[in-house]
Amino acid sequence: MQVHPTIAGLRTALQQATQAGQKIAFVPTMGNLHDGHIALMTEARAHAEVVVASIFVNRLQFRPGEDFDAYPRTFEADCARLRAAGVDHLFAPDEAEMYPQPQQYQIEPPPEQQSILEGEFRPGHFRGVATVVAKLFNIVQPQVALFGKKDFQQVMVIKNMVREMAFSIDIIDSPTIRANDGLALSSRNGYLSAEERAEAPRLARELKKVVTAIRGGNRDYSSLESAAKQALTAHGWVPDYVAIRRKSDLQSPSAHESVLVENLVVLAAAKLGSTRLIDNMEV
Ligand code: PAF
Numbered sequence: 078m079q080v081h082p083t084i085a086g087l088r089t090a091l092q093q094a095t096q097a098g099q100k101i102a103f104v105p106t107m108g109n110l111h112d113g114h115i116a117l118m119t120e121a122r123a124h125a126e127v128v129v130a131s132i133f134v135n136r137l138q139f140r141p142g143e144d145f146d147a148y149p150r151t152f153e154a155d156c157a158r159l160r161a162a163g164v165d166h167l168f169a170p171d172e173a174e175m176y177p178q179p180q181q182y183q184i185e186p187p188p189e190q191q192s193i194l195e196g197e198f199r200p201g202h203f204r205g206v207a208t209v210v211a212k213l214f215n216i217v218q219p220q221v222a223l224f225g226k227k228d229f230q231q232v233m234v235i236k237n238m239v240r241e242m243a244f245s246i247d248i249i250d251s252p253t254i255r256a257n258d259g260l261a262l263s264s265r266n267g268y269l270s271a272e273e274r275a276e277a278p279r280l281a282r283e284l285k286k287v288v289t290a291i292r293g294g295n296r297d298y299s300s301l302e303s304a305a306k307q308a309l310t311a312h313g314w315v316p317d318y319v320a321i322r323r324k325s326d327l328q329s330p331s332a333h334e335s336v337l338v339e340n341l342v343v344l345a346a347a348k349l350g351s352t353r354l355i356d357n358m359e360v
Contacts, residue, residue: 078160080167084216087168091127091218100125103219105210108132109149109264110158113254117223118162120251124221130159131168131213133175137183138205149267168217175212183208184242186234193327194344195230195355198317203234210235214244222246227253227261229344229357233327253356255281261356268352276312277354280345283308284358287321287343291360298330309347316347324359 081087094101102125104117121128132155139145152169159167184207190196191203214222224232232250239248254262259281260274269277283305290301298321305319321343323330330336344357 078156078164078167080156080169082169082171083174084170087129087166087216090166091129094127095218099127100221101127101129101217101219102221102223103129103131103213103217104164104223105131105133105213107134107148107264108155109151109267110155111254111262111264111266113225113227113262115158115162116254117225117251118159118164120249121221121223122163124223124247124249125219127166128164129166129168129217129219130164131170131217133168133170133209133213135205135209136172136176137180137208138202140199140201143199144265144268147268149264168213175209180208180212184211184238186238189328190230190234190237190326193230194318194320194322195346198346203231206231207234207238211238211242211244214239214246219246221249223249223251225253226250227263227356229342230327259285261354263354265352265354270350273349273352277349279309279312279314280347280349280354280356281358283319284343284345284356287319288358288360291321291338291341291343305345309345314347314349316345317353319343319345319347 079090081090102121104121106114118130134148136145183204186203186207196203226232236248239246258278260278287301287305295301302319302321306316309316321341323336324340324342338360341360342357346355
């Protein structure tokens with residue numbers, strides 16, 4: 078695997094592949110890689126001759142007071158995992174390379190996409206994500222890019238950005254990878270104490286209960302959301318939201334709308350101690 082700290086170095090290395098007509102698949106990450114990331118790298122290989130990963134902890138998508146400084150940086154271990162996964166190129170810029178001056182041109186997703194759910198609790202987060210992803214797309218120029226569905230809203234924002242900005246890139250979303258006890262894999266799981274780690278799978282269990290209830294015919298969505306929040310609160314969690322939404326645009330299905338339940342997703346975010354976890358399940 079070739080490691081490229083600069084945009085120029087990566088572009089030179091990828092020129093050959095492009096000239097030979099080889100397809101490039103790209104997996105952007107913030108590092109601290111787990112099996113969920115590696116599954117994306119493996120899937121990327123099925124779509125293209127050349128697999129490019131990136132590791133960049135993107136300051137723009139963190140608010141002051143969030144975990145930008147504390148975000149786990151495990152570069153050597155990440156490189157070993159990427160090599161073992163057969164990744165061809167790793168783009169690993171520092172901040173001076175990505176943002177040599179303050180990033181004044183930014184991608185602003187529409188309010189109805191960026192101010193709901195995660196965006197309500199992390200204002201500006203999706204502007205930061207869309208901006209860095211657009212910049213990475215310009216740098217790597219992939220034909221295919223892969224993202225995990227654990228960040229369901231992120232995938233929606235990126236797909237819409239790609240469509241509206243006419244990026245010629247296929248966005249592939251891949252299923253969430255879970256630990257044996259159901260906890261969705263996330264770099265932030267590393268913040269959990271042993272006791273919190275034992276409690277953490279409750280988030281997925283509550284989502285599953287909501288999904289099962291909807292599949293079983295329950296259409297009282299607001300009661301289902303409240304019951305899940307209460308169950309989490311009763312076990313020491315501080316929920317930001319449990320929300321049953323349409324998959325297509327993450328808006329609430331209105332009471333009079335006949336949305337097929339297969340078109341719904343249940344999303345949740347909640348704090349356990351000082352760690353904020355998110356998860357979702359499609360109905
Ligand atoms: O999902 C992530 O790790 C990040 O949001 C991404 C897509 C790499 C952008 O920084």
